[in-house]
Amino acid sequence: MEKERLHVNPKHLALGNEAIAQGLLESGCAIATAYPGTPASEILSSLAHLQRQTGAALHAQWAVNEKIAFEIAYAGCQAGLRTAVSMKQVGLNVAADPLMSAAYMGTKGGFVVISADDPGPHSSQTEQDSRLMAMLAKIPVLDPDSPAQARELVAEAYSLSEAFRIPVMLRPTTRVCHARQDIPTLAFKPRQRKPAFEKNPARWAATPKFRNQLHRELEQKLAAIAGYPATAPLKLTAAQGTPKAIVVSGVAAAHAAEIMAELGLGDRIALYQVRQPFPLHTDFTAQLLAAHSDILVIEETMGVIEMQLADRQRVQGKLSGAVSRVGEILPEAVENSIREFAGLTGKVPSLPTVPDRRPTLCAGCPHRASYFAIKKAAPRAIYTGDIGCYTLGLNLGAVDTVLCMGAAISQAAGFYHAYKNEPKPPDIVATIGDSTFFHAGVPALIDAVVQGVKFVLVLLDNRTTAMTGNQPTPATGTGAMGEPLNQVDIESLVRGCGVSRCETADPCALEAFTRTLRSAVKYSRASGPAVVIARHPCLLDKRRQETAAPAGPLSVSDACDGCGYCLKNFECPAMVIDPESERVRIDPLVCSGCGVCLTICPQKAIAACHSD
């Protein structure tokens, strides 16, 4: 039966991240900071968009990295305002230092730390569980199951934060952040609160001795929060007095509710949804363990609820191995677990595994030109890579390592020190993006200069933070709300790190760029660090100004002998093998007309075609 929703309650379609942003605005958030990262990126950009729509008194900004973002937002809450910081789960690692300290010091205005997890992972270095980080930090964490609940839990988070003067984490996952759902329309009220920082250095500048007292206080807060009614677990099925119970949180709760209804298990198995996985409510734990003898916990990505239930005899889940520890918990896996737990037979179908289509740099991406030139200029080098679109230099065989943000430079140094006493040390070429360089590359470059590391750093400056959706960088001069900002010049920054050999060149002028690289490699062998800034705008960036006119449509002539050199070494998605002729042809639907490929064919078979 169709529900008469629109007449009762106006709704609109919102992405989970948009719903979170809406929740932040509705709660009167005054300062919101972030660094881009999938699946969290849209939270800050949606909030900035809402600010422009409503004229709300809100400062929303991208920060250079997550630690800085956290510190800015935290000071706002120390001044008595409601603030928030958002990031992806690995970004929380970067913000871990201020997080741990802030938990002890507490808050004045409400402070919400949004850390979006990526079970799988779909686009991260790990699938770590931010709820465990909250447990380590000793702050409460809320775990939404949907866009609608995410918006509700933002409001709960602020109430909780101000009731106990403690930072509160909100932990959505990919299937909340990037799900769309109909939610109530924005209920905006201009915020009234004024900043009021009360000096209290005993707390805000607490020395180790007083930290002991703060820790004591923190433990008391957690004990009280474990009895806080507004975030207590919910019972989702009617089953009473049944030996079996299932405890779920986050998206697993959404999957389980639907599956339990479909299988008709509502009377046989009690289903509980935990919205605050840490600290787990004390009464709930006692009642659950008293009432049920066989308990299955389904949560992502680690057994955070399961470990707090602490009863190996009766409780199973991730820790016991009943639920897979690795990978996203898809609903078919939830169904399998529930069927087995309920003693039902019947096989749950799954998708056939087929080889994944590997992602690749866009046709026309300047990074493709950069990596092609790097392979030419230093064919037997160790290539240390970093995080961004340019990680896909992997496909051209020009990335050997990817560890974490900024590591390309420090790892280059490590490889240098490992080989420097060998008779023939390899060339070392590190690649890093402009946004990544600002985020974490600067201290590493300083260290490399000080240590005299002989390597080449190719700084891939496409003037944007591309992979996550073209967010601005410190060099852009524009903020999240479209406002003009000051700019920091990358060349000056590189020279400020002490690098004396720094050149800027356009990678799409391929032959000249390759010469620049060869010369930098030669320099580095003898003297020390050499930086080449490869500057060319991202072709997806709507803000970019055209540098040169495109070469126009390109085609491959009969001179092509099907050797596949271009496919293997240039790897442009517009180049495809024609199955009949076994020659390469260029797909006009994909080709961007950048013309970089014109010089790469050993048979000189690629040419611009003139329209007929």
Add this chain to the structure above:
Amino acid sequence: MQAPSHQQIVISGVGGQGVLFVTRLLAEAAIAKGLAVLSSETHGMAQRGGTVLSHLKLGDFSSPLIRPEHADLLLALKAENIAQHAAFLKPDGWIAVNAAAAAGNSGGHCTRALDADRLARRLANPRAVNLILLGFALAAGALPAEGRKPLFCDLADIQSVLQKRLGATPALLQDALGALAAGAAAPTAR
């Protein structure tokens, strides 16, 4: 026959084909009809040519993901994805695919094929593949077929959503409506 209010649709393609846009149009059409909507998207790395998969669930659902053998329709912008994604379909689920002809890999599901790539080139609008296939599916979905329930929305519903979204840019709106109509008018390749 009244359009059903309970429907699960999988939309699959590769980065850059506009899978998310089509998902959005269908979701907005559903909301306009007062249906509860839950959809799931792939972002980020997928845009760089990786597989993009959207789940769209209309009606009383709580999970944003469709389980294998639960979908009513697979909209396949990339024919090679059918090898994997046909498994999402219920036994009586059907496929609308961007292909010159229905290949043999659809697991026995009713398949309607249209060479949307070729039509897009003919319209001199390479980005229109997604709207062409959507128009085609809407027209095919409106036709009665044994055991198969009709699509929850029709051409007019999507035209209305496009008017709302693209009304400020008449040239884009015309292109979009044209692509939709071209797909709807195209005959099926069997």
